[in-house]
């Protein structure tokens with residue numbers, strides 16, 4: 036397939052692996068890129084710019100294909116050294132950056148000067164238009180279904196994507212709820228130029244996370260995610276577990292008085308325990324409703340090849356077959 040996204044990022048298939056905290060290490064990014072998609076290293080999972088530079092070097096040893104880095108601008112306990120991370124990205128020869136969270140305008144000139152294409156993740160049409168107006172090259176439109184932070188508007192992709200298509204001039208990919216060839220064809224039909232997947236890529240052989248995490252996704256249905264931290268305007272879609280139930284009970288009890296400190300035990304510093312150690316009850320971790328469509332743990336190449344073959348068959352046979360001669 037050739038789309039504006041495959042052309043922009045120099046990739047074979049219009050499939051991007053979204054940045055994921057404690058999942059997007061070099062192993063996964065390289066596997067996705069080697070399979071013809073765009074793999075992405077999660078910048079802030081590397082605690083310092085030096086460690087990110089090292090992770091970029093490790094990834095380059097594993098693939099000669101293009102890969103990117105995610106830089107997330109979300110509320111956090113201490114402000115990361117963003118100038119240092121940007122320098123590591125530029126010095127590392129990266130040509131694709133996925134930004135997410137707050138407005139990345141301040142960082143665009145330096146990245147564009149270095150020949151980097153910036154795709155900003157947005158959960159609304161108005162934020163997508165803002166991204167376009169400040170000079171982002173593409174948008175990843177993240178619907179209400181998505182794992183991670185769906186924003187506060189709660190618009191699912193069946194509405195959000197065609198709305199984005201009606202308004203945007205720059206290309207966009209569909210993100211949230213994407214799993215297979217059906218997702219890709221639907222995304223293209225709704226106006227996207229490709230798709231971004233998070234949760235689906237966790238349940239792959241190469242994702243360097245504990246086996247328990249992969250099995251939790253395979254076991255989960257589309258009914259098993261919950262939204263947390265809404266009252267803090269930092270809504271996150273997570274997989275339900277004991278810690279999430281406790282968190283939700285606190286939210287109910289404290290209502291608008293809830294503070295981040297009240298839920299530290301359930302959300303702060305839990306990713307390494309879950310992703311690396313497989314302690315599944317350690318806290319709340321992002322997971323999309325798409326878990327209901329995930330039933331296996333293939334290699335990234337098997338997954339991407341299967342998606343592309345399925346999409347090809349749907350377009351050529353299933354859809355074309357509906358047309359009267």
Ligand SMILES: Cc1cc2nc3c(=O)[nH]c(=O)nc-3n(C[C@H](O)[C@H](O)[C@H](O)COP(=O)(O)O)c2cc1C
Nearest residue numbers: 053054055056135181182183211212233234321323
């Ligand atoms: C475990 C996990 C961690 C994530 N961490 C980040 C992150 O650090 N930065 C970011 O921009 N998006 C993050 N995301 C969001 C993904 O990049 C992607 O937008 C989202 O997963 C798409 O929805 P899907 O899970 O339905 O495919 C995360 C998602 C998951 C599931």
